[in-house]
Amino acid sequence: MVLWGVSEPSTLPRLRPKKSLGQNFLVNEGAIRVIVEAALRTPAPRLLEIGPGPGVLTERLLDDGRPLWAVDLDSEACALLRERFVDRPHFHLLEGDAVRMGLPEGEPWSVVGNLPYNAATPILARLLTEDIPWERMALMFQLEVAQKLMGTPGTKAYGPLSILAQLCARLTRLVKLGPGSFRPAPKVDSAVVLFEPRADAPPLAERKALLALLHRSFAHRRKTLANNWQGVLPPEALAEAGLDPTLRAEGIEPRTWLAASRALASRLPERLAP
Incomplete structure (x- = not known):
């Protein structure tokens, strides 16, 4: 409009x-x-x-x-x-x-x-x-x-x-x-x-952890997830969480990010935690 x-x-x-x-x-x-x-x-x-x-x-x-x-x-x-x-x-x-x-x-x-x-x-x-x-x-x-x-x-x-x-x-x-x-x-x-x-919005307790994951993943938009997470999370950890480490962050849809954030919650370094 x-x-x-x-x-x-x-x-x-x-x-x-x-x-x-x-x-x-x-x-x-x-x-x-x-x-x-x-x-x-x-x-x-x-x-x-x-x-x-x-x-x-x-x-x-x-x-x-x-x-x-x-x-x-x-x-x-x-x-x-x-x-x-x-x-x-x-x-x-x-x-x-x-x-x-x-x-x-x-x-x-x-x-x-x-x-x-x-x-x-x-x-x-x-x-x-x-x-x-x-x-x-x-x-x-x-x-x-x-x-x-x-x-x-x-x-x-x-x-x-x-x-x-x-x-x-x-x-x-x-x-x-x-x-x-x-x-x-x-x-x-x-x-x-x-x-x-949204009725299916993620609980408040999950949202800051999700943002921390996203900011790291989008830190260098032209780089793959594996490169953005180099030295922090290995490619196999990303793959196990449902994230293709060879992709750029901008190619992944929101629900996949939420599932990955939940899967990685216990593996995120403390300095990246909310």
């Missing part, structure tokens, strides 16, 4: 975007509607917004009435959000880094966010590998990152994050956006990806 043209919100709160925080504020009204509708199309009892900035998405999410927690690292944005939503008792602000700060425990979330470009990958990795219950996620990424998430075996885009994400969720690209959909305009296109959890 692609949105043509840009219709900005009638009132856009003033907030100085900070390049150091990777901030590009969404101003495409059509995209705002798509993201909010996708995030709210779930019975999840709580909403979690990452990187609310001036609160363009926040305002519409709050209209739904569900409790909303917003996480932002920018103190200026947090001051603006406190002022804007002081009369909304179901609005809760968490000032800090979404990559590492603690989140309230409890019922499942619907997660939404125009993720800062410089932190999007570690934020997603955290959501996929930590005990953060979510029923749906609608997240904005740089287009190149979105393409990697949805990459297929044998393609340049396919990699560790593709495999983990596709094992954990069904992914749908909702919309592609050009630079003009943001203020300031970035130099790249962006895309919103919808994540819906």
Whole structure:
């Protein structure tokens, strides 16, 4: 799906975007509607917004009435959000880094966010590998990152994050956006990806070990698995785990990687363990 043209919100709160925080504020009204509708199309009892900035998405999410927690690292944005939503008792602000700060425990979330470009990958990795219950996620990424998430075996885009994400969720690209959909305009296109959890997703306890295996296997994309694991695991160990040591990592599909991770769990060196 692609949105043509840009219709900005009638009132856009003033907030100085900070390049150091990777901030590009969404101003495409059509995209705002798509993201909010996708995030709210779930019975999840709580909403979690990452990187609310001036609160363009926040305002519409709050209209739904569900409790909303917003996480932002920018103190200026947090001051603006406190002022804007002081009369909304179901609005809760968490000032800090979404990559590492603690989140309230409890019922499942619907997660939404125009993720800062410089932190999007570690934020997603955290959501996929930590005990953060979510029923749906609608997240904005740089287009190149979105393409990697949805990459297929044998393609340049396919990699560790593709495999983990596709094992954990069904992914749908909702919309592609050009630079003009943001203020300031970035130099790249962006895309919103919808994540819906898979019933057969690997347990949390297995996911970090899987990532460790994948990062080592993809360390040098042009090399075979045997070469990437040289001096750590012998080719016969890879073969016994269902991985052809003569192949490159990008040629192996996600379910094979999961089975191999389980088979190799006791053989991975401690320094590669999660």
